[in-house]
Amino acid sequence: MESIGVLMICPMNGYLEQELEKRFSLLRLWTAPQKSGFLDTHKNSIRAVVGYATAGADAQMIEALPKLEIVASFSVGVDKIDLGKCKEKGIRVTNTPDVLTDDVADLAIGLMLAVLRKLCESDRYVRSGKWKRGEFRLSRKFTGKSVGIIGLGRIGMAIAKRAEAFSCPISYYTRSQKSDVNYKYYPSVVELASNCQILVVACALTEETRHIINREVIDALGPEGVLINVGRGPHVDEPELVSALVEGRLGGAGLDVFEHEPEVPEKLFELENVVLLPHVGSGTVETRQAMADLVIGNLEAHFLNKPLLTPVV
Numbered sequence: 206m207e208s209i210g211v212l213m214i215c216p217m218n219g220y221l222e223q224e225l226e227k228r229f230s231l232l233r234l235w236t237a238p239q240k241s242g243f244l245d246t247h248k249n250s251i252r253a254v255v256g257y258a259t260a261g262a263d264a265q266m267i268e269a270l271p272k273l274e275i276v277a278s279f280s281v282g283v284d285k286i287d288l289g290k291c292k293e294k295g296i297r298v299t300n301t302p303d304v305l306t307d308d309v310a311d312l313a314i315g316l317m318l319a320v321l322r323k324l325c326e327s328d329r330y331v332r333s334g335k336w337k338r339g340e341f342r343l344s345r346k347f348t349g350k351s352v353g354i355i356g357l358g359r360i361g362m363a364i365a366k367r368a369e370a371f372s373c374p375i376s377y378y379t380r381s382q383k384s385d386v387n388y389k390y391y392p393s394v395v396e397l398a399s400n401c402q403i404l405v406v407a408c409a410l411t412e413e414t415r416h417i418i419n420r421e422v423i424d425a426l427g428p429e430g431v432l433i434n435v436g437r438g439p440h441v442d443e444p445e446l447v448s449a450l451v452e453g454r455l456g457g458a459g460l461d462v463f464e465h466e467p468e469v470p471e472k473l474f475e476l477e478n479v480v481l482l483p484h485v486g487s488g489t490v491e492t493r494q495a496m497a498d499l500v501i502g503n504l505e506a507h508f509l510n511k512p513l514l515t516p517v518v
Contacts, residue, residue, distance in 0.1 A: 206508055210250035212270075214260045217279050221497035225255065228501065244269045253277065253504055258437075258484065259466060261285030267294065275507045277500045280487075281305055281360075282437060283517055284410040291518050298518035299503040303359060304495040305487035309407075310363035312486050313435045316459025317352075317368075317403055319480045320431050321345045326477050348372050353401030355394060355417065356408025356436065357383060364405055364435075376401055379408075394418075398425035403433060410437035420445045423455050431457045435486050438464040447472050450479060461486050 211229040213222065225231045232251065237243035244251075244266070251270050254262045258280035264287045267273060275297040276286055283300050291298050319325055323344040330341050352368045354361045357377045365375045365388060376389035378397040383390070391397040394417055398404050404426050408414050418432065418441040426432060432455065434441055443464040449455040450473070457478035463469050466484055473479050487496065502514050 206505070209252050209508060210247060210272075211253045211255060211504065212247070212251045213255045214262075215257055217255070217257050218493050218497050220494055221255075221279060221500060224497060224501050225504075228505070229253070241269070248272070253507075255279060255500060255504075256285060258282055259285065261287075262291075263287050264290045267291065267296065275299070275504065277503050278517075279496055279500050282410060284437060288518055296518070297507060297513060297516065299500075299513055299515050300517050301496040301499045302515055304499060305492050306359045306363050308489050308492045309360050309435050309486040310367055312461060312482070313360075313364045313405055313407070313433055313459075314367045314371075316433050316435070316461065316480055316482070317350075317431065318347055320433075320457045320459045320478065321347045321350070323477070325480055350402045351376065351400070352403045352405060353377065353391070353397040354405045354407055355379075355397065355414075355440075356406070357386065357388070358408070360435070361405075361407040362386075364407055373403075394422050395425045398422045398430070401426075402429065403431045406432070406434040406436040406440045408436055408440070410439055415439050416442040418442060418446065420449070423449045426455060428453055429456045431455075431459065433459045435461050438462040438466055443470060450476055 206228050209229050210232060211225055212232045212234055215235050232247055234240060248270055249272055252272050252274045254276045256262055256276055256278045261278060262276045267287060267290045273296055278300045281300050281302045286298055321344060327341055330336055348371045350373055352373045352375055354365055354377045357379050368375060376391060376397060378391050378394050423445060447470050450458060459480045461482040462484050473481060499514060506513050
């Protein structure tokens with residue numbers, strides 16, 4: 206397989222890069238000063254693309270690579286891949302589900318605790334020496350808070366199970382009610398937000414879920430409510446979120462993703478009721494290696510004419 210051209214879109218993971226280089230003819234798009242020229246030069250040798258949560262294969266790239274057979278995403282989300290174009294051209298698509306579920310769910314709970322118990326603010330309080338001048342202000346309890354989850358797939362269910370351990374009542378919104386769970390179902394996001402204290406975004410990003418968190422939902426969640434986003438940045442209407450936090454119409458937010466990553470609205474930096482993370486939901490050594498192994502396993506399966514491990518298309 207050493208002669209098979211594999212295009213890596215951007216830097217993702219050192220282990221993945223090393224393992225791809227051992228097995229294939231690896232091309233690194235981010236090192237090219239002129240990307241369209243680079244693609245044109247190598248268009249007849251590139252048979253696979255390895256994408257990421259922030260960069261995949263759009264229609265323009267797919268059209269530019271006539272020999273492309275498979276797009277393997279180093280993420281569970283595939284919103285940066287033109288799935289319609291891939292189906293049209295018979296290009297296979299894979300992702301990395303399951304292996305990152307625990308880490309993302311753990312982080313969601315961590316964000317809930319960090320926002321409600323003011324963990325980051327407390328840390329800064331100690332480091333700045335302010336503790337010597339007086340006690341830190343009181344925070345809010347997490348145990349028993351009602352948690353509403355948008356998207357009850359693998360990650361949503363894992364978040365629900367963890368929140369249950371904190372005696373949190375669970376409710377959810379999905380496109381249709383699930384028959385195999387006992388959690389309270391709400392047929393709209395606004396109804397869900399109106400009936401929970403913590404609202405968690407854990408669904409896939411599609412055209413239907415883009416800006417699923419809008420002003421109406423934020424106002425329904427209210428000045429005591431907390432928004433947690435471990436999905437994708439565009440799930441949230443970011444200017445509306447910022448204004449709600451600044452104006453006090455929303456109680457707080459824990460955000461691992463942003464609409465225009467790595468750009469983050471500077472107004473959020475000034476707020477103490479917001480915890481900001483640089484899209485690290487799956488960012489542990491163990492999980493990133495498992496994700497890399499899954500990418501490599503899917504590529505090897507494809508080129509050996511074996512069933513794909515985690516097919517999307």
